[in-house]
Amino acid sequence: MSGALQDWKSQKKPFAAIASVPVFWLALFFVAPMAIVWLYSFGENAGPADINISGTLDNYKRAIEWLYLSIFLKSLAVAALTTLICLIIGFPVAMAITFAAPKWRPWLLLGIMLPFWTNLLIRTYALMALMGTNGYMNKGLGGLWEGASWLRTLVGMQPLEAWTPIQLLYNNFAVVLGLVYVHLPFMVLPLYSALDRLDKSLIEASLDLGAGHFKTFMQIVVPLAAPGIVAGVMITLVPALGAYLTPDLMGGTDSQMIANVIERQFKRANDWPFGAALSFLLIYAMFILIALQSMKANKTKEVR
């Protein structure tokens, strides 16, 4: 077999022809703007709309001042917490789909992917409607509270005080919950694809050799699902780290993440060079994360 699409090294021309359009597209609309923003990060404001690219490192120096570094670290912590919660919720969900009857599996997967069909903004507002002080969550909790109060009167105790709605929105809790909600499918899908590839007789073999379900899970399922776990963590952590909309809409004054700070530099503060430096700091951080992961992946490959 040596078809035209088998090996790009021996068939350079057809490959060049096919690759040229996407390469051009990427160069024009991705690489070029990124390069411009990258250059801005070494510039300084010369007027309301002029940027003088002087090669200064002042923007980066400012970006690693504690004020910004702390927000950066906090974003990392929020993203990491989001990822961890997604992993804890996502693993059982992925396992449930894997072990579901074959006729149910496509529907369950559809259920996971369904939110993708709705705009992020609409999903976020829907969640906010649920979590507002007059939202269904508070109403539900209020109902439970009143029920408990009524039960107390039944046994002759004093009724509880009137229900005061809990402030669920506009705090760090809301941001993490919103991020988990948005990113859960990103965790479930790679986990599912790793678990689906796992030969079920390996699990049976482990049980057969005397291991209980928990030991089988820890010794067989988790190690063999490791590539899926790593992939799920990466594609949850990276976008969560750069999340903008969720902290902006659902967060309070103290829950801004690095993306919100960057947005402010480009808009209200009109300090593009500094915003560019912050953006690239985020990109460098993500590069390091991805590089660490692929180094790890290469290492395990060599061991095999």
Add this chain to the structure above:
Amino acid sequence: MPETKQPIIQIRNVSKRFGKVTAVDNISLDILAGEFFVLLGPSGCGKTTLLRMIAGFEMPTEGQIIIDGQDMSLVPPNKRPVNMVFQSYAVFPHMNVTDNVGYGLRIAGVGKGEIRDRVAEALELVKLGGFEDRMPDQMSGGQRQRVALARSLVMRPKVLLLDEPLSALDAKLRAQMQFELSDLQDKVGITFVTVTHDQDEALSMASRVAVINKGEVAQLAGPSDLYEYPANRFVADFVGSVNIFEGKLTLDEPDKAAVDCPGLGKIYLNHGVTGPHGADVWVALRPEKIYLHVPGAGKAIRAAAQDAPDGHNLARGTIKGMSYLGDITLYEIQLEGGQVIRVSRPNLSRHDQEDFTWDDKVSMHWRADSPVVLLS
């Protein structure tokens, strides 16, 4: 042959239904300690379901499985005194050979020194010494199977279950593993229960075979009894190759019987069959038990067939198909009545296959103890 004849596994009226499908239909059988027991049947006959119920991966819908005197109804797979070698081998891909084989012992909390000794012993047993540090993806299918075997044997189970152990191996390796498995079973003295759809495998390894058809036991017998004395048409046809002709029982006495087969002719047997006179029966005749003659060798045939009255156990036909298999040649012969009969003939000398060719008229005879009369 084992001396102990105690049943180690007792299967009591076990049925298994998946929705409306009955996979196992009221099977009862005993598997004796130390024997090499084979469950043989076509795919989908329920034999693997039965094995998985013994292992504990499926629960019987009805009935009871008793292993070593203990009812297994509520015992999960990880608490049963049996171990299984899976069809896919299920060798853990993220562990080397030593860790794979030692897995069960580690789970059981056996001491490190003992694990090392027992793993080494098990690897020696399956001839995998020197492979301790290999990862499964650096091994062939046959080697992975040995890892799976060692991993189960190291647990010293009361019963070793093997699900189609040889199906993924090539023909040469399969033949070799058949001998090795029998040998291994002799050495360790553990009861082996194997599932297979391959009759050669069953005949060569088993001390006893249960032929399963549509969830029921069609026959339970030793390998040679199964082949020479099949209980019904299904077993006769499934185990080995056979010619089956429909006929009527015309004579049935303690020391002789006769069947009139419209397709084949008059059949004479030198033993009784205990069937009702005039009953519809089937006669099974193995291809290798039929002798071929060139026409005109009438005297020779009469001399050869003298264990039957004149005109019995003889047939004539035309060779319509031939396949030369080296050790034997297989002939398809159209009888005068139009039916086709298969005859195999050993190539005892180098030119035997040249004796007959397509469209040759031939005569056939068989001995009076060769046909088997089947009532179902």
